[in-house]
Amino acid sequence: MASVHLLPLVVLLLAAAADAATFTVTNNCPYTVWAAAVPGGGQQLDNGATWSIDVPAGTTGGRVWARTGCSFDGSGNGRCQTGDCGGVLRCTQYGQPPNTLAEFGLNQFQGLDFIDISLVDGFNVPMDFLPAGGGSGCPAALQAPGGCDNPCTVFKTDEYCCTGPAANSCGPTDYSRFFKGLCPDAYSYPKDDDTSTYTCPGGTNYNVVFCP
Template sequence: MVYHTTHEHGIPISYFYVNPLLSIPNLKLTMSNYLKTFTITNNCSFTVWAAAIPGGGQQLNQGQTWFINASSGTMGRIWARTGCKFNEYGQGSCQTGDCNGQLKCQTYGSPPNTLAEYTLSQNNYSDFFDMSLVEGFNVPMQFSSISNLCTRDISCVSDIIGQCPIALQAPGGCNNPCEVFKTDQYCCTSSNSSCEPTKLSGFFKNRCPDAYSYPKHDQTSTFTCPAGTNYTVVFCPEPILTKTIASSMTECLRNSTITIPLAKITVVAPASRVATSSFMFLCQNNNNLC
């Protein structure tokens, strides 16, 4: 057995070899232990181009699913790309998450992109998984398992893009401050750096507490599952029933309802244009959004 451990975003990364012909007490080495399935589903109302290292890439229209397999000892990541155009040879570009212009990714994606990260069958034969915003945010995500023995499922479904600080805004996403400022304060590049959370990293953590928000985040955002577990990754895991409107005008029909947290306002006057400011609202008329 060869064994070596390092860390990335708090995940133990181990490389080891075990001869499957050896008899190890209390450990069943079957083929199910060696090959795990990741079920990747696009629940967004728009097309995404799913990517995985290892795994490659696949266009997913709304409701479509892609399956990839990974063996024990694999360290990988899964993300969504948006705003992509590819030719018949699988070459092109994406607005977010682009991997050197290839449909079938061989390299990590470019920020901003929401990441699902995993390391399979490591210490004590457990899997480690996390969600990371260290490279920014582009699509809401849920990372879950089929086992009830896991720590728990994790997700990031907040309106990060709509609330993104001006300094971090990017086409199609919200950058992490390291990508923007490239300083030790945000990137934790110095070996002597204590690398504490910042106000900008706190923006991500407050909205997605399950996820890593800066490079040397503590391991409270790393979760575990028994070895042999299969996983699911869902982009846009729950429908967005609210709209963020900033200083805009919205037309509501007669007798329609605007729902504001802790309050409901019913418009009984003839149809008119209602001014709104920066708040979340849902305008319904016969179950249709207006």
């Protein structure tokens, strides 16, 4: 009788495993980056190096990003100039702006994966985020060491942060239009959903490429 009760659990586990995704992260930048992922951790990637991450089915709020200007000791403790995640090599929390983000949710509505590239937290490294199968400018007011910051962090106003009275009527700004012109497929402000979110069937594997 025990095997009868265990059968549905086994079927669910096999289905979840089948829908898990492998993310292959590649550094094409001519300099070292310290790749980070939640879930996943982090790893130093020299030019041309790759890192493979297996992400469980059903993951929400997933992120992959590059950190720059890092220094870690033998225990994996240190700091990064951009994208730092609490001073550790293997991240368990999101990185600090400015950082370019690959964002994803796996096996969500109707079994689809939802993916996007976000510049809402500014950017530090050019990125491609695609199913498996360039330089940028920065407005003077948003320039930050190692990257380009976001207007919410710099100006802290409702207009740029989409908070307070502007929360329900949040729209593009001159800064978000600037970023959209550079990266038409990327999120440029918090409500920029229509032109920036893409779906793939659950179980798809993905490539994240820094400096494509």
